[in-house]
Amino acid sequence: MRVKLLSHTELEAVKHVLRVKNVSFDPSQLLDHVVYMFEIEDCSRVTTHQLVRHRLASYDQESQRFSSASREGFVTPPSVQSNESAMRVYDQALKAAYQAFESMIALGVPKEDARYVLPNAIKTKLVMTVTAKSLMHIVWQRTALQAQWEIKEVVNVMLNLAREATPELWTKIIER
Amino acid sequence: MPMCCQPVMKVSLVWHTPNPERTIAVAMRRCYSTKPIEDIEVELEQKGREYWKYLLTRALQDKSLDVFEHYCLELLIEDTPEAEMRRVATAYPFIRLLPLNGRDWLVAMNARTLIEMWRDEIHKPFASTIVERLNANGTSPVFNSVVFGV
Structure with missing residues (x-):
């Protein structure tokens, strides 16, 4: 898994406006005005299903209709990895699912339909x-x-990257 | 106050997403590419502005406005009454307002909202003032030309 911060609002530019307008800086009032753009790579679809439930954000995700699934491109949870028998079951299931996907592609099924057998x-x-x-x-x-x-x-x-980019906003996590 | 004496809304650009058109193009390519982000960025730099223009035009034609949400704007809007700002913010819930004093506002929005506002006859004058500012600053010329024809 890899997360990269692509861009973020320059807090200094916003603070400059506040100074010019003689308005005191209150980090809690600027939470709506600072945005971050992240790239998130190589996490599982299990995780992105959870992430996109947070609707107050904008997402564009790699489409399985167009990109190809690869045999190496699966995440294995530590609880499976550390259990030899479970790992065997997991590996067999993934192999079977991926083989079914490839067989259907070979049989002329479009990717958008063959992907139904791909695992989370x-x-x-x-x-x-x-x-x-x-x-x-x-x-x-x-x-x-x-x-x-x-x-x-x-x-x-994501938290560490946001905190590093705009430390003044992240002195405390406010429950919302 | 008679119409002739009303102060004109003044827009200043406080911050915007760097390299806006390439950012929108990155979001589009993300959907169709398995490559890491750095490779997509290199590919888009190599193909240049004409290709970004093609992708932005395609997004508009396909009504895939979600990719424009990654182009964010932070604006200072001055000399605008609260009633006017609240009217806009009520119509477009993704606009965020911070009142500074009386008639001045910090306004956060994204390019999708700007497009939707510009397409709405009621709010087009408000959107046009922002587009004029982008144009005057030389910000996102490809986006301005593809979307607003300016």
Whole structure:
């Protein structure tokens, strides 16, 4: 999994306007005005299904209608990886699903229909633009103790990148 | 106040997504490419502005306005009454307002909202003032030309 911050609002430019207009800087009021654009690569579709439930953001995701699934492009959860017997079952299931996908393509089924057999473990890529306010809500929910491990990893990286880019906005995570 | 004496809304660009047209093109290519983002960016740089123009035109034709949501704008709007700003913000819920003092506002929006506003006769004058500012600043010339014909 890889997360990259592609761009973000320059907080200094916004603060300059506040100074000129003689308005005091209140980070909580600017959460709606600062946006981040992320690239998220090679996490599973399990995770992106959870991510896109956060509707106050913009997403564009690699389409399975057009891009090809590859045999290497699957995520394996640590609980499976650490269990030899479970790993065998997992591997067989993925192989069977991928072989079925390839067989259908060979039989002339279009990718958009053959993809129905592909598992949620398949890796994907997306770009996401989100406000600090919305990201803070995502962080609040998806880094909680009970959150699922993979989205927790993704969102923790997003949090670190956002915090590094605009530290003044991230002195505390406000529950929303 | 009579119409002739009303101050004209003044728009300044505080910040915008860097390299807006390439950003929109990246979002489009993301849907159809398995490549890492750096490779997509290199490909788009090599193919140049004519290709970005083609992709933006295609997005408009296909009504795939979601890709324009990645082009974000932070504006300072001055000399505009609260009633006018609230009217716009109510019509377009993705606009975010921060009142600065009396008639001045920090306004955050994205290019999709700008397009939708520009297509709406009621809000077109408001959108046109923003488009004029983008044009005067030389910001996103390909986008301005493809979408607004300016």
